[in-house]
Amino acid sequence: MTGPIPRSSDPKDKVLYVENVCKAYGGKVVLDDVDLSVRSGEFCGVVGPSGCGKSTLLRLILGAEEPTSGRILLDNEPVGPPDPKRGIVYQKYSLFPHLTVLDNVLLGKRLTLDFAFRRQAAALTEEAMALLKQMRLEGDAAKYPHQLSGGMQQRVAIAQAMVMRPSILLMDEPFGALDPGTREDMQVHLLEAWEKSKMTVFFVTHDLPEAVYLATRVLVLTQFYRDERGDGYPGRGAKVVGDYDVAHLSGSTDLKRRAEYADLVQTIRQDGFEPEARRHVNDFNLKHPDSWRSLRPEESGG
């Protein structure tokens, strides 16, 4: 089927390196020995069924929570509590309601530069306005978040995070609350911003077509898989069962009409979302060149 899965990968040239990460709440194991690595500039889409632990994984990378075991490196350093090296866009609560759009975007600069902000205020404001312009929001700089539509709010949130030039931009279902039309506009805006900035993005969604369309790489996280511990094993949690290089498809305008796209979406759906079509740990589809994982003998049966 696929070639052998590499057992280790070199963390050196990776922005993000996740090794043997487990996360349990009380007795409930959510993430079960997750390994992955992401190189700079990659647009990483993370998909999986509802409740599989995508947001949990993102919170661990963000530093809002700590893994039960395993380690996470960002730029080769263990991650600590949230800091400006990681940007975050949530589905909501990303904006501060008491600040105008412009002040929301400038907030990070104000907080990090403190007194130096004043001297550079003009230049920083110009930079923020350029970002807002790119997001087609230059006319709304003086408005408050409640005066904007959901899509506009999310565009401000993206600008707000991008101003900080984080090593990695984390997004948790950023378009999940938007209607389909707005959602497509937002995808275009985000791709444009990503192409201009070449930042590394870690994009969590349960919308599989969205991930395939946006991302250069799609990771599938799911609890639907088989291993030698048996189906009833209590300590099971989600693993990365699929890792696809989709860079050649990413963002092309006619993509959504191409047969290749539909096939790929179908394959990934089988891999991650269908409880009946579970793959065995030894047959995971980890084709991506940066993909790697470690397995414990009791899981693989040898």
Add this chain to the structure above:
Amino acid sequence: MANGVERRRAEPGFWGVHARPGSRARWLLGALPFVLVMGVYLGASFVRRLDNPQDKLLPSPAQMLQAGRRMAFEPDRRTGDKLLWLDTRSSLKRLAIGVSAAAAAGLLLGLNLGLLPGINVLLQPIVTMGSIIPPLALLPILFIVFGVDELSKVVLIFVGTFPVITRGIMLEARRTPREQIVKALTLGASQLEVIYRIVMPQLLPRLLEAVRLSLGGAWLFLIASEAIASESGLGYRIFLVRRYMAMDVIIPYAMWITALGFGMDWGLKKLIARLYPWYSSEDS
């Protein structure tokens, strides 16, 4: 469609849960109880004064107007002060100092209780306990400890309003979404900045709301402490003239106090809308 028309016609103007009073009816209906109360008073006052023209219990509007004018514009024979203004100034000063101090302390304490689990564990039991003590029960202690001058009155207002404000701010601070705090940290905020630059500015309108709510209590504590020991103040005056059954002074004073309370509430409401344009629309 026919159904819709029928339903609209069936909508009553006053009775029932579907009632939709029109805009003119709204004014009239709202004014009706006031008119009724005034009518009953005027009638009763008129009847009593038919019996006894010297009646003090239900003075006529003319008598009240005269007494009000005397209090507001004629210097007092003994001290030379215009009493209404003297009383108003003393009372408002006590109220302002007591409530401002309670607001400032309540904001700081509430924020820290709401956002810092350590502080919460340390202080919440005693704050909760303190808020249960009826402030008026402490009044004798305050008089003994702080004397019968200004300080004890201000402290009573402080003690009476501070726990409510603290609690309100604490609950609001605790409702700050976890995501927002994490977001602020990714934008480079330190922990102190999260508290004082991210959460606090968002709670300022809530603070003014809490002050609005606690003003009723503050007036109560003010009047109670002035009634017991004072040399001036709105509460002092009405309890003083009570000895002569001077309803013609008491009623205008009570109306003045009501007007002041209403004005403060309205002013605070306008201030919130002006200072925090992002606030009111947030909940809707």
